[in-house]
Amino acid sequence: MTKANGRVYSDNRNIIKITDNKKEFIDLLLLADEQENMVDQYLERGEMFVLDDNGIKAECVITKEGNGVYELKNIAVSPDCQRKGYGKSLIEFLFSAYTDCNTMFVGTGDVPSSLTFYKKCGFTESHRIINFFVDNYDHPIFEDGNQLVDMVYLRRER
Incomplete structure (x- = not known):
């Protein structure tokens, strides 16, 4: 992994830390967390990365929650790019970039596709x-046909 001009190169995929105008990348984040005011709660306090492989394929937001503890608040892969290793590449990048991370948490809906992905990671x-999801969202949230x-x-x- 090398760094140059704000870009990080990892596994031949260009991972870029976004420090300004994070809202420009909101559309992809809304695939994983579809209510914008919920994304707003962590977007500015978190660090955002996008994975560029001839265009933005995936992005994530991570927050530091304590000494050695981080939370992956959002990770989203463009629908036509899923199951190609982009999400896993971002997660592996985060573990290599945040050397002080001893524990990483991620919250997700109770659906097999998401749980299987994270367990594989x-x-x-x-x-x-x-x-x-019932208490914090202003409408029912569905994933894979199931209400969360x-x-x-x-x-x-680690």
Whole structure:
């Protein structure tokens, strides 16, 4: 991994840290968290990265939650680019870039496709926040045809 002009090169994919005008990249983030005011709660305090492989294919936002503890608040891959390793590349990049990260959490809906993805990336189930999606969103949220109710938190240890 090398750095040049604000760009980070990893696995032949260009991962760029976005420091200004993060809202320009909101459309892709809204695929993973479809209510903009929820994204706004973490967007500015988090660090954003986009993966550019002849165009933006994926992006993520990560926050520092404590000493050695980070949370992957949002990770989204363009629908036509899913299952090509872009999401996993971003997660692996974060673990290599944040050398002080001992524990990374991620919260997601209780659907097999998401849980399987994170487990393939080395995460295990940690805890749940009951009724998170029902209590915090102004409309029902659906993924893979299922209404999301509880937030499932997963963790990965270094």
